[in-house]
Amino acid sequence: MSKVAIITGSAGGLGKGIAKRLGKDGFKIVLHDINKEMLDNTLKEFKDAGVDSVAVVGDVSKREDQFNLVKEAVDAFGQLDVFVNNAGIDVVSPFLDIDENQLNKTFAVNVNGTVFGTQAAAEQFIKQDTKGKVINACSIAGHESFEMLGTYSATKHAVRSFTHSASKELAPYKIRVNAYCPGVAGTAMWDRIDEEMVKYYDDMERGDAYKQFVEGISLGRSQEPEDVANLVSFLASDDSDYITGQAIITDGGIVYR
């Protein structure tokens, strides 16, 4: 029987790339996003391509939405095997401007969302008494804290920490918890980061911040969703069964650990 994967924030960007790859790998796909219009379009695309898929609208920062997402997946396909905590948001600001609203919002989506998603998936895996895989979106910013991205970097460090602690506690239930740490991928997220960053520097124009980050990549090009999906495909597969608690960097050579 085909396995079932949920990918949060998969209406576009890296999440959509991951969902496409897992669909090719033979998974039944549960698309998910807060943006209903984008999600409807993506679901149509998947169905037209023959991927056995459903879509659920939800907000990862709401615990009840995450548990509802798992319920909808199980109602549709009868089981759950992989939960990808992909949804995340960015924020750009100098350290001295960080405020309560920025901290609360970014932590609510990136950190609380990952915790709630992991809890909802783990509850289902334990009920099924099957091996389960939780795969979290971390970042190179979860290994190194970047200027102007302090709050974002802190959330990704927290994601890495929860990847470690959850993997230890959930191992007795055969649940593996790992994370992928992308570098610089030209999605809507980087469009927003670039647009915000250049506002703070008089000598920078739109596109310059992105260009500067890309110039620092050893392999000489920015990241494609497929590059990230290759790693997630491995983490979702049986080939990674002996790996848990790892936050693996895929960045073409920016951050060396």
Ligand SMILES: NC(=O)C1=CN([C@@H]2O[C@H](COP(=O)(O)OP(=O)(O)OC[C@H]3O[C@@H](n4cnc5c(N)ncnc54)[C@H](O)[C@@H]3O)[C@@H](O)[C@H]2O)C=CC1
């Ligand atoms: N683009 C990049 O260079 C990098 C991205 N990442 C991480 O990868 C993940 C995906 O990033 P991108 O695809 O680039 O971002 P994106 O902004 O292009 O796409 C994120 C998707 O998540 C959805 N979303 C946002 N808030 C949500 C919420 N509360 N509930 C449900 N869905 C929500 C959005 O509607 C969007 O479809 C994020 O966690 C991000 O932090 C990590 C490192 C680098």
Ligand SMILES: CC(=O)C(C)=O
């Ligand atoms: C968006 C992101 O995680 C970085 C540091 O590129």
